[in-house]
Amino acid sequence: MIRSKLLTRLLVVAAASQLICASMANAEPDVLDRAAVMSSRAVNAVMLAVTRAGSRLVAGGERGVILYSDDGGKSWMQAQVPVSVSITNLNFPTARMGWAVGHSGIVLHSADAGATWVKQLEGRQVAQLVISAVAKQTSGDSSDESRRQLAEAQALVTDGPDKPFFDVHFFDESIGLVVGAYGLVLATTDGGKSWSSLRQNIHNPKGKHLYSISTIGKDVYIAGEQGALFHSRDGIATFEEVDTPYAGTFFGVLLGDKERLNVFGLRGNAYWKVDGEDWHKTETGAANTLTAGTRLKDGSLALVDAAGRILVSRDGGISFKQVPVAKPSPLTGITQAADGALVVSGVRGLTRVSVDQSGQTK
Numbered sequence: 001m002i003r004s005k006l007l008t009r010l011l012v013v014a015a016a017s018q019l020i021c022a023s024m025a026n027a028e029p030d031v032l033d034r035a036a037v038m039s040s041r042a043v044n045a046v047m048l049a050v051t052r053a054g055s056r057l058v059a060g061g062e063r064g065v066i067l068y069s070d071d072g073g074k075s076w077m078q079a080q081v082p083v084s085v086s087i088t089n090l091n092f093p094t095a096r097m098g099w100a101v102g103h104s105g106i107v108l109h110s111a112d113a114g115a116t117w118v119k120q121l122e123g124r125q126v127a128q129l130v131i132s133a134v135a136k137q138t139s140g141d142s143s144d145e146s147r148r149q150l151a152e153a154q155a156l157v158t159d160g161p162d163k164p165f166f167d168v169h170f171f172d173e174s175i176g177l178v179v180g181a182y183g184l185v186l187a188t189t190d191g192g193k194s195w196s197s198l199r200q201n202i203h204n205p206k207g208k209h210l211y212s213i214s215t216i217g218k219d220v221y222i223a224g225e226q227g228a229l230f231h232s233r234d235g236i237a238t239f240e241e242v243d244t245p246y247a248g249t250f251f252g253v254l255l256g257d258k259e260r261l262n263v264f265g266l267r268g269n270a271y272w273k274v275d276g277e278d279w280h281k282t283e284t285g286a287a288n289t290l291t292a293g294t295r296l297k298d299g300s301l302a303l304v305d306a307a308g309r310i311l312v313s314r315d316g317g318i319s320f321k322q323v324p325v326a327k328p329s330p331l332t333g334i335t336q337a338a339d340g341a342l343v344v345s346g347v348r349g350l351t352r353v354s355v356d357q358s359g360q361t362k
Contacts (some may be wrong), residue, residue: 032104032122036064036081043067043076047345048088049292049333054095057337058114059345060087066100068114072337073352080116081108086164089333090114093170099192101165101178109192120192123163129186133197169213169220177236179210179222187236202230202239214253223250223263245271245279252293254301254317262317264290264303272317282317292333297340304331304344310353323355 047061057069059076066079066087081087085103092098092114100108105123110116165180176188177198183206185198202222204210210224220232222239229242229250244250250265259275262282266289270282284290288307296302301313303320308328311320323342333345341354 031064031084032106032119034084036066036078036084038078038080042078044349046347047332047350048086049090050335050343050345050350051090051092051333052335052338053092053098053113055338056095056113057335057343058090058092058098059333059343059350060090060100060102061345061349062086064102066090066114066117067350069343069350072339072341073343073350076350077115079110079114082117082119083108083122088164089167091168091170091176093172093176097170097173097191099168099170099176099178101168101180103164105163105165105180105184107165107168107178107192107195121186121195125195126163126184126186129195130184130197130199133200166209166211167213169215171215171235175235177213177220179213179224181209183207183210185210185222198236201237203241204228204230209249211250212252214255216255219255221253221255221261223253223265225249229253229263245281251289251291252303254293254295256295256299256301256316260316262293262301264293266290268305270303270317270320280318282313282320284311284320285322291331294334294336296336302334302336302342304334304346306330308346310334310342310344312355323353325351325353 050059105126107121170176264270
C-alpha cells in the first residue's frame with residue numbers, strides 16, 4: 001500500500017488510477033479538521049501548484065501547506081490553512097479573492113490574497129450533493145441506467161471523503177467550477193456558500209477523472225483521462241464532448257486567440273488545433289509526462305514535465321524549446337511572476353527561473 005502523499009501526487013501526474021485509489025484509502029479522517037502545521041520548513045514542502053493573485057504569487061502543496069510571495073518568488077510566507085490535506089490547485093479571479101481545492105473533496109476560500117483560508121466544502125458534503133442531484137434527475141425512472149447512476153452516487157457516500165478535486169476556476173467572485181476524480185463536477189453561483197453537482201451536464205458515463213479547467217470568456221474546456229475533453233460555449237450550463245486524437249490522459253488545456261486550442265498530458269503527448277480544423281501533434285522532445293502549463297504575458301506557451309523540464313513555445317504550440325533549469329526535478333505547476341520570471345512548483349518546493357526573449361536563463 002502506498003502511503004506517501006508525494007508518491008500519490010506523482011502517480012496522479014502519471015494517471016495511475018489504481019494506485020491513486022489505494023493511496024486515498026489511507027487518508028486520515030481528522031486531516032479535514034486539523035490545521036496545517038506552521039513551520040519554517042514549509043518552504044521545502046512538495047508543492048503541487050502555483051498561481052497569481054494580482055502581483056502576489058500563491059502556491060499549494062502537501063499536508064495543507066499554502067505559501068505566498070510578494071517579491072516574485074524570491075521569498076515565501078506560510079498561510080494559515082484549516083486542513084492538512086494536499087492542496088492540488090488554486091485560482092484567484094481578483095487580486096484578493098481566491099479558492100483552493102485538494103484531496104478529500106476540500107474547497108477553501110481566501111479573501112485576503114491567500115494569507116488566510118476558510119473551509120467551504122469537503123468530501124462528505126460533496127457525496128451528499130451528488131446523490132441528491134442524481135436522485136432528482138432519475139426520479140420516477142426505473143431504467144438500468146438510472147439504477148447505475150444511483151448506485152455510483154451511493155458509493156460516494158459509502159466510500160467517505162476520499163475523492164480529490166484537481167482544479168478550480170472562478171469566473172468572478174461569485175461563479176465558480178471545480179472538477180476532480182471519478183467525474184466530479186461542482187459549481188457555485190454565490191462565491192462558494194452553496195454548491196451543486198453538474199455531473200448530469202457532462203456526458204461522462206465512465207466517470208473519467210477530470211484534471212484541468214481552462215476558459216476564455218464563456219468558452220470553458222475541461223480535460224481529463226482517456227482523452228477526455230469537454231467544451232461549453234455558455235459558461236457552465238451545457239457541455240459537449242470534443243473528439244481528440246489521443247486515448248491517454250490530458251492534464252491540461254490552454255486557450256489562445258483565433259480559437260487556438262492546446263492540450264497536453266501523458267508521455268509528452270501534446271496537440272494543437274484551430275477551431276474547425278484537424279488536430280496536429282506537437283513534438284515536445286521527450287516522452288515525459290507534461291503536468292502543467294500556462295500562457296505567458298507575450299502570448300507564448302510554457303509547459304513543465306515530470307522530468308523537470310520547462311518548455312516554451314512562441315509559435316502557438318507548434319514547437320517548443322527547452323529552458324535550462326539547474327538541478328531539474330519533477331515539476332507540477334507553473335506561473336509567471338509580475339516581473340516576467342517563471343515560477344515553478346515541484347518535489348523540491350518552488351523555483352524561480354528568469355528567462356530572456358530567446359528562452360535562455362538570465
